[in-house]
Amino acid sequence: MFTIIPLVPSHQPAIDSLLDDRFGPARRNRTAYRLRDRTELLPAYSFVALDGDQLVGSLQCWPIRLKSVGGARLPLILLGPVAVAANREGEGIASALMRASLAALDADDSPPVLLIGDAPFYGRFGFSAAATRHWELPGPVDHDRLLLRGPTTGLPRIAWVEAAASGNPSRPAKVA
Numbered sequence: 520m521f522t523i524i525p526l527v528p529s530h531q532p533a534i535d536s537l538l539d540d541r542f543g544p545a546r547r548n549r550t551a552y553r554l555r556d557r558t559e560l561l562p563a564y565s566f567v568a569l570d571g572d573q574l575v576g577s578l579q580c581w582p583i584r585l586k587s588v589g590g591a592r593l594p595l596i597l598l599g600p601v602a603v604a605a606n607r608e609g610e611g612i613a614s615a616l617m618r619a620s621l622a623a624l625d626a627d628d629s630p631p632v633l634l635i636g637d638a639p640f641y642g643r644f645g646f647s648a649a650a651t652r653h654w655e656l657p658g659p660v661d662h663d664r665l666l667l668r669g670p671t672t673g674l675p676r677i678a679w680v681e682a683a684a685s686g687n688p689s690r691p692a693k694v695a
């Protein structure tokens with residue numbers, strides 16, 4: 520049994536421990552961290568899974584943005600990492616975290632959501648690599664794993680993904 524609740528700062532030590540377990544200490548060298556390290560968590564879209572007082576899963580979201588060749592900047596949300604305790608896999612915890620976060624994002628008419636992850640898992644939540652083929656990040660990325668969810672009409676074909684200032688993202692640019 521588990522419950523999904525919004526992430527609060529007191530969860531952070533247990534989240535760090537979970538992420539070290541699932542991704543290893545070298546996780547901080549990953550490209551996604553170069554985006555996250557310069558911004559602040561979005562608590563409205565970040566959730567944890569608890570079993571009693573034990574943290575068994577977490578999902579975090581961050582504000583980032585996309586810069587086009589012409590210099591225009593569009594807000595995006597970076598989703599991840601998603602992690603579930605190794606001894607609790609296959610119980611639907613990650614899926615429940617995804618549903619909670621995406622419901623909160625959709626309720627706020629959020630900007631498109633970007634993540635780096637396995638398309639076979641995230642595809643079921645509407646993520647696809649179709650729009651991101653020519654997007655560059657501040658580090659190496661496997662473009663088959665650079666996945667976007669949300670309206671893609673009007674998004675630049677060639678663009679740079681960069682960290683955004685902390686705080687709430689602005690509403691998505693309304694592009695025709």
Ligand SMILES: CC(C)(COP(=O)(O)OP(=O)(O)OC[C@H]1O[C@@H](n2cnc3c(N)ncnc32)[C@H](O)[C@@H]1OP(=O)(O)O)[C@@H](O)C(=O)NCCC(=O)NCCS
Pocket residue numbers: 541542599600601602603604607608609610611612613614615635636637639640
């Ligand atoms: C990936 C992870 C989050 C999945 O958590 P989980 O709670 O076991 O996932 P759920 O129980 O909600 O979903 C399980 C389903 O997803 C599938 N799945 C899980 N990981 C998958 C992957 N990497 N690729 C494809 N499918 C995957 C399972 O086969 C299962 O499919 P089914 O519903 O058809 O049987 C968990 O294994 C984990 O923390 N892994 C280590 C960290 C990681 O890789 N995080 C993701 C990158 S940010």
